[in-house]
Amino acid sequence: METPDIVIIKKCLAGEKEAFAELVTRYKKLIYNVIYNIIYDKEEVNDIAQEVFIKIYKALDKYDPQYKFSTWAVKIATNYCLDVVRKKKIDTTSIDEVVGVSSDIETPESSYIKQEQSERIISELSKLPEKYRVPLILYHKNGLSYEEMTQVLNEPMSIIKNRLYRARKMLKEKLSAQREEGIL
Numbered sequence: 001m002e003t004p005d006i007v008i009i010k011k012c013l014a015g016e017k018e019a020f021a022e023l024v025t026r027y028k029k030l031i032y033n034v035i036y037n038i039i040y041d042k043e044e045v046n047d048i049a050q051e052v053f054i055k056i057y058k059a060l061d062k063y064d065p066q067y068k069f070s071t072w073a074v075k076i077a078t079n080y081c082l083d084v085v086r087k088k089k090i091d092t093t094s095i096d097e098v099v100g101v102s103s104d105i106e107t108p109e110s111s112y113i114k115q116e117q118s119e120r121i122i123s124e125l126s127k128l129p130e131k132y133r134v135p136l137i138l139y140h141k142n143g144l145s146y147e148e149m150t151q152v153l154n155e156p157m158s159i160i161k162n163r164l165y166r167a168r169k170m171l172k173e174k175l176s177a178q179r180e181e182g183i184l
Contacts, residue, residue, distance in 0.1 A: 005069040012060050020057055027070060030142070031077050037141045038081040038134065040122075048084060052077045067151060074144065075152040082130065124174040132167035139164055 003022070011019035028049070035048050055076050063072055125133060138144045138152060149160045 006065045009060055009063060009065075009069070012057070023056075023069070024053055027073050030070060031073060034074055034077045034138075034142055035081055037137045038078065039084060040126075044084075048081065052080050055080060068148070071144075071148045071151050074138075074142070074148070075154075078134065078138070078152050082134065085130070120178060121171070121175065124171055124178075127174070128167060128170060132163050132170060135160055135163045136167045136171070 005023065005026075008019050008022050012023070031052055032045055032049055035052065036042070036045050039045065039048060052073075056073055059076065063069065125136065128136070135149060135153065138149050139146075144152065146157050146160055149155075150157050153160065155163075
C-alpha cells in the first residue's frame with residue numbers, strides 16, 4: 001500500500017529531505033504535463049519543473065491536508081507558469097489531438113492533414129486570452145475536475161464553467177471561420 005501524501009509531507013517538515021523525493025516521483029509526470037501545456041517549450045520544462053518543485057518544497061508548511069496534494073501542487077505549477085508567460089510575454093500553448101482524423105489506417109496524407117489541423121488549433125488556442133486558455137488546458141489536457149480547477153485558479157465554479165463554455169465557443173468560432181475561408 002502506498003504511503004499517504006500527508007505522511008510524506010510530515011516527514012519532510014520534520015527534516016527528512018529524502019522524503020521529498022517520493023513526492024517528486026509521484027507527481028513529476030503531472031507537474032511536467034501542466035508545465036508543458038502552458039509553456040509549450042520542451043527545452044524549458046525541466047528548468048521550470050525544478051523551480052516548481054523548489055517552490056512546492058518551500059511551501060510544504062502551508063499545505064492544507066483537507067485538499068488533495070496533487071491539486072495544491074498543480075496550483076503552484078500553474079501560477080508559476082503563468083508568471084513565466086507574463087514575464088516573457090509569450091502567448092502559446094498546446095492541445096494535442098483535439099481533432100481526430102477518422103481513419104483506421106494513417107496515411108501520409110491523413111497524417112499531414114492531422115498535423116496541419118493540430119497546428120491551427122494550437123495557433124488559435126494561443127490567441128485566446130489567458131483567462132480562457134488556461135481553464136481549457138487544465139480541463140481538457142490535464143484532466144482536472146471543475147472542483148480541482150476552482151482550487152487551482154481561485155475562482156468560483158460558476159466562473160470556471162462560464163470561462164470553459166466561452167473558451168470552447170471562441171475556439172469553435174475561430175476554427176469554423178477558418179474552415180469557411182478554406183484554411184482548415
